Amino acid sequence: AQKVTQAxxxxxxxxxxxxxxxxVYETRDTTYYLFWYKQPPSGELVFLIRRNxxxxxxxxxGRYSWNFQKSTSSFNFTITASQVVDSAVYFCxxxxxxxxxxxxxxxxxxxxxxxx
Amino acid sequence: GAVVSQHPSRVICKSGTSVKxxxxxxxxxxxxMFWYRQFPKKSLMLMATSNEGSKATYEQGxxxxxxxxxxxxxxxxxxxxxxxxxxxSSFYICSARGGAMGEETQYFGPGTRLLVL
Numbered sequence: 001a002q003k004v005t006q007a008x009x010x011x012x013x014x015x016x017x018x019x020x021x022x023x024v025y026e027t028r029d030t031t032y033y034l035f036w037y038k039q040p041p042s043g044e045l046v047f048l049i050r051r052n053x054x055x056x057x058x059x060x061x062g063r064y065s066w067n068f069q070k071s072t073s074s075f076n077f078t079i080t081a082s083q084v085v086d087s088a089v090y091f092c093x094x095x096x097x098x099x100x101x102x103x104x105x106x107x108x109x110x111x112x113x114x115x116x
Numbered sequence: 117g118a119v120v121s122q123h124p125s126r127v128i129c130k131s132g133t134s135v136k137x138x139x140x141x142x143x144x145x146x147x148x149m150f151w152y153r154q155f156p157k158k159s160l161m162l163m164a165t166s167n168e169g170s171k172a173t174y175e176q177g178x179x180x181x182x183x184x185x186x187x188x189x190x191x192x193x194x195x196x197x198x199x200x201x202x203x204x205s206s207f208y209i210c211s212a213r214g215g216a217m218g219e220e221t222q223y224f225g226p227g228t229r230l231l232v233l
Contacts, residue, residue, distance in 0.1 A: 042226065043207060043226060044224060045209065045211075046224075047224070050219070091160070103150075103165070104150075104222055108158070111157075
């Protein structure tokens with residue numbers, strides 16, 4: 001079964017704090033892809049990162065960083081020095097490759113509120 | 117790059133009417149597009165996969181005759197909600213699959229808020 005779990009439903013932080021959003025996935029595929037998307041109040045999903053299962057290197061992009069741990073099936077997302085504009089719902093998603101599936105399996109999302 | 121547009125962004129209609137939503141990939145060609153529905157404070161629910169030049173593949177529980185999907189070109193897919201009812205009110209989001217081979221990613225449109233009175 002393919003599944004993505006984002007255990008944190010809502011997180012509230014004060015500006016400049018660091019915050020980590022957790023994502024745990026389940027798949028039997030050996031090849032798969034993981035994604036993070038940001039959904040601000042406007043509704044549009046903004047693509048943040050794509051990671052394939054063979055690349056366990058952590059990635060940093062500005063204030064964003066991702067920690068991919070295959071051993072624990074986790075793909076956590078950290079925002080450093082959070083800003084009010086980071087307030088949004090963040091979705092982690094899995095694209096299993098079995099059968100050439102192109103479908104994304106989404107987690108339920110984590111709503112992040114950054115207060116001034 | 118990888119911009120996806122949706123039109124309209126908001127629509128209010130009377131019960132019983134049909135509503136068409138367009139999804140366009142603006143700067144890339146997409147043989148595959150996806151239609152999702154999202155209820156307030158909920159995750160995205162995949163409704164169907166739209167393939168250019170062929171019939172859409174619907175997820176279990178999604179009525180094909182109610183949600184008509186047409187993918188007539190490599191840059192346009194349309195979703196028509198036929199005989200809309202208040203329970204069809206929702207946020208509909210499309211995505212288009214793009215990117216270099218081996219780096220394919222779903223890029224999402226801004227969504228369409230449908231309110232059926």
